[in-house]
Amino acid sequence: MDIRIEKTTNPKQKPADETKLGFGHIFTDHMFIMDYDEGQGWHDARIVPYGPVELMPSAMVLHYGQEIFEGLKAYRTPTGDIQFFRPEENFKRMNVSAERLVIPKIDEKDALQALHTLVEVDKDWVPHIDGASLYIRPFIFATDPFLGVRPGDHYYFMIIMSPSGAYYSTGINPVNIYVETNYVRAVRGGMGFTKTGGNYAASLAGQDEAHKQNYSQVLWLDGVERKYIEEVGAMNIMFVIDGEVVTPSLQGSILSGITRKSALELCRKWGLKVSERRITIQEVADAYDAGKLDEVFGTGTAAVVSPVGHLKWGDKVMEIGGGKIGAITQRLYDTMTGMQYGKIPDDMGWIEKL
Numbered sequence: 001m002d003i004r005i006e007k008t009t010n011p012k013q014k015p016a017d018e019t020k021l022g023f024g025h026i027f028t029d030h031m032f033i034m035d036y037d038e039g040q041g042w043h044d045a046r047i048v049p050y051g052p053v054e055l056m057p058s059a060m061v062l063h064y065g066q067e068i069f070e071g072l073k074a075y076r077t078p079t080g081d082i083q084f085f086r087p088e089e090n091f092k093r094m095n096v097s098a099e100r101l102v103i104p105k106i107d108e109k110d111a112l113q114a115l116h117t118l119v120e121v122d123k124d125w126v127p128h129i130d131g132a133s134l135y136i137r138p139f140i141f142a143t144d145p146f147l148g149v150r151p152g153d154h155y156y157f158m159i160i161m162s163p164s165g166a167y168y169s170t171g172i173n174p175v176n177i178y179v180e181t182n183y184v185r186a187v188r189g190g191m192g193f194t195k196t197g198g199n200y201a202a203s204l205a206g207q208d209e210a211h212k213q214n215y216s217q218v219l220w221l222d223g224v225e226r227k228y229i230e231e232v233g234a235m236n237i238m239f240v241i242d243g244e245v246v247t248p249s250l251q252g253s254i255l256s257g258i259t260r261k262s263a264l265e266l267c268r269k270w271g272l273k274v275s276e277r278r279i280t281i282q283e284v285a286d287a288y289d290a291g292k293l294d295e296v297f298g299t300g301t302a303a304v305v306s307p308v309g310h311l312k313w314g315d316k317v318m319e320i321g322g323g324k325i326g327a328i329t330q331r332l333y334d335t336m337t338g339m340q341y342g343k344i345p346d347d348m349g350w351i352e353k354l
């Protein structure tokens with residue numbers, strides 16, 4: 001694929017203090033954009049200065065939400081190299097999302113080329129301090145100026161990038177999670193397995209309720225019986241019950257996380273007992289009461305592995321692992337972040353160098 005590159009004549013000042021990056025506020029100098037027009041396919045791949053895109057107020061995405069996205073990171077190693085963690089998995093999943101939302105698929109090789117070229121152009125924006133990274137957001141949306149309900153004939157595929165701070169600045173810290181019993185996020189047959197804005201829109205009211213009760217994230221239950229565990233906002237969830245790692249199976253309503261898949265592969269390699277199956281919140285509460293709920297953690301690109309400190313279900317508040325981080329949680333965190341930042345060898349073939 002040919003990518004035209006138009007560099008900015010007005011580069012921005014890079015953040016001086018990388019300990020204060022936060023998440024998703026600052027954007028690099030350039031972005032990738034490519035058009036899709038029915039009959040012509042994807043065309044005009046280009047890297048241009050980061051800035052507004054022109055859209056008609058009637059653009060279909062603004063009315064019916066035909067949009068998908070991905071999230072991944074570029075990491076800087078101690079020797080200054082830049083690398084990615086399983087980036088091909090992101091574009092594979094993007095095409096799974098595309099199919100569900102009737103968005104034209106992208107060529108995964110072209111998307112990887114776009115990723116590498118854009119990061120190369122803006123490589124000085126990849127943070128240097130430990131734990132910080134360059135967050136990368138690929139996304140596709142329908143641009144047709146039309147108010148009828150149908151799949152679009154015109155799309156943009158874009159990639160924007162944001163230097164982001166360490167998720168945990170003082171080592172990994174447990175998060176407190178609230179089990180949502182009123183709202184649901186997704187149902188089988190819906191879009192729960194895709195990365196699309198609509199799933200997040202559906203999650204905001206529950207998230208709001210959790211915040212009001214001083215919990216940072218929501219654990220979703222299945223939309224039909226409200227008893228099977230699904231996932232947390234932007235993380236998959238895992239339990240260690242009596243030594244066994246248990247996580248909800250992929251049945252169409254939860255996202256197939258790349259961190260989830262990697263964590264399961266590592267646990268199996270380490271010889272742990274692992275099962276992907278349906279698990280009810282009652283089973284978790286019973287394990288807790290029996291003293292067999294050893295660990296609970298979330299998995300996702302943002303925090304990699306997030307230990308859960310407290311889990312609130314109705315009036316029941318479960319304190320997990322006495323507020324301490326479990327051994328499996330810590331080992332997964334150390335192994336995955338170690339590979340990502342080039343501090344331990346990648347014996348899984350997961351790292352791709354820029």
Ligand SMILES: *Cc1c(COP(=O)(O)O)cnc(C)c1O
Binds near residue numbers: 232233234259299302
């Ligand atoms: C992105 C996301 C995850 C985590 O996926 P990773 O590939 O591990 O980053 C989990 N759940 C939802 C709803 C997500 O959008």
